[in-house]
Amino acid sequence: DAEITQSPRHKITETGRQVTLACHQTWNHNNMFWYRQDLGHGLRLIHYSYGVQDTNKGEVSDGYSVSRSNTEDLPLTLESAASSQTSVYFCASSEAGRAFFGQGTRLTVV
């Protein structure tokens, strides 16, 4: 079955370090997204991509970057981790107007 997987599921990192969260989907979807989930805010869009070599900023993109070198992967990089980036991160892919989510990555910045 097609799926979308995130790794790692949990990560603790130190302030100032660069961190990369992986997202891999086997749906062959062109559209991929990264969200962060914080209490009281729901899911907020960080970055998104509509295809290979395409990346776009979402509403909370500062401090994050993505790259899209193939259809399957959209890694999210925190250039210099900050405590404010402690959150749960969700990757999603979508096609025909329906979204599918990964299991989430819980990131703690200490």
Place this chain on the structure above:
Amino acid sequence: AQKITQTQPGMFVQEKEAVTLDCTYDTSDQSYGLFWYKQPSSGEMIFLIYQGSYDEQNATEGRYSLNFQKARKSANLVISASQLGDSAMYFCAMRGIYNFNKFYFGSGTKLNVKP
């Protein structure tokens, strides 16, 4: 711009009773889609139900139904015969027509089902 509002941070319901989770939205798009997702304590996002803005009938999926009132821009989720396993966070979401695959989410409602 799209905006989703869920005004109930938390709700309680007695097992076997029905419960309504509120969702209002704001959009200038003429065509859009509305979704509800369930997030149990394990963290995954589970798709529940979808309503298209031009669908004349309210969507239903088993015990879930979407009370869609277009003029009031509301898309409330109704869960009939609540079960203990329904305890979870519930998110309302919307996508527009110009960014067909881009989703906007509300802040969520935490539902607790009491035995």
